[in-house]
Amino acid sequence: MSESIQDKAALFATLPAPWPQPLLPAIREALAARPERLVVLDDDPTGTQTVHGVPVLTQWPVAALAEELARSPVFYLLTNSRSLATPQARTLAREVGANLRAAAQQAGRPVVVASRSDSTLRGHYPAEVDALGEALGGGFAGTILAMFFEEGGRFTVGDVHYVQQGTNLVPAAQTEFAQDRSFGYRHSDLRAYVEEKTGGRVRAADVVRVTLDDLRRGGPDAVAARLAQVPAGGVAVVNSAAYRDQEVFVAGLLQAEAAGRRFLYRCAASFVRVRAGLDARPLLSGAEMRGPGTGGGLVVVGSHVAKSSEQLRHLLAAPGVHGVELRVPALLDAASRDAEVAAALRAVATQMAAGQDAVLYTSRDLHTGADTAANLAIGATVSEALCSVVRRLQRPPRFLIAKGGITSSDVATRGLGVRRALVLGQIQPGVPVWRLGDEARFPGMAYVVYPGNVGAPDGIAQAVALLRGG
Secondary structure (H helix, E strand, C coil), rough: CCCCCCCCCHHHHHCCCCCCCHHHHHHHHHHHHCCCEEEEEEEEEEHCCCCCCCCCCCCCCHHHHHHHHHHHHHHEEEEEHHCHHHHHHHHHHHHHHHHHHHHHHHHHHEEEEEEECCCCCCCCCCHHHHHHHHHCCCCEEEEEECCCCCHEEEEEEECCEEEEEEEEEEEHHHHHHHHCCCCCCCCCHHHHHHHHCCCCCCCCHHCCCCCHHHHHHHHHEEEEEEEECCCEEEEEEEEEEEEHHHHHHHHHHHHHHHHCCCCEEEEEHHHHHHHHHCCCCCCCCCCCHCCCCCCCCEEECCCCHHHHHHHHHHCHHHHHHEEEEEHHHHCCCCCHHHHHHHHHHHHHHHEEEEEEEEEEEEECCCCCCCHHHHHHHHHHHHHHHHHHHHCCCCCCCCCEEEHHHHHHEEEEEEEHCCCCCEEEEEECCEEEEECCCCCCCCCEEEEEEECCCCCCCCCCHHHHHHHCCC
């Protein structure tokens, strides 16, 4: 299929009808008979955006992993590797993989591992997947690339990965995400994307395609037959235009694995829910997210994608919301950094004490360095300033929303001291809410992980209104 903008309704009207039977019950039955645990390495915390009742760990010593493997059929490890340079991301993947391998032996539980990354194709692919596979001991039949994410409007049709914008589907390589300073790419066709990202090690022509015909006409048996064709070290890309397609794929994948094939998964969030056998659940109510705090809430906005800035403008115009800007130039100057952070802390604390909701946000002008390492260093400096304000708060916010993947990860780990949290569900489609554990700075607080590239223009304002009234 050509990489051109498509009308979603018109394109979907040309597709075969979805597989008629729901397959989640059969998937759950198959999983119940198997000993392995599903462990999801999340390169930022937004990958929890489709699941519920699932724990998230932010640290991975062998003993903690073995304990979690003994009690949880599926859990996430928050690596935040997208905030790292490639060599560091590769080292981290090796560390996590080695610890998982040791923990699996200690707990007597084999593991199946998913590397969850951005549905708009940004991330350390294939570097961290390759390193992870090596650390886990190798022997994999290949890698599954499943980037469908319905809640965020990401679909793969004819091997082309699309991002929904309004009523149109835009090939991912024609969106702002493909221009990412650290993770840019040229191809929306996932086969060509694999060749591009592997530097030609895996040729597009050698990538195995799981097509919509396979999923909608052939069913799980056709999927298993396709996966049997993946060569050693090869890649299979998965087309999907609906959750039922993911169900068919996972049912066929389990068949292939039961026959002895072993895969690494590189995926977006929707795949995880189906591979874990989880049903969808309704969006969370305000009462379900109520925490111990009684003052104002706090929103932290670090993401700079266009959607984030648009949502910030709507939020700052909402009643009862007070903005506190962190000026990035002042943060990048060591002489003014401490004073800038201290002033922001005072302003946030004052508003929250008065029962008002504070919005801590970075100035919107984008500051770039000479190369990827410099850009990551700028991002780390700014993120640490945001975390410093959260870390030094003396009273718990009524709720906390963090906007942006890296921002929300850093706020969780370095601002709130989270080691283990529970995913309650979603406040909006694709927007997860965690309940913080007892070890966190504010135990029991509702923490909203708001992805940078998800949500309506007034999405954060709506979330604040619901949490305020909860």
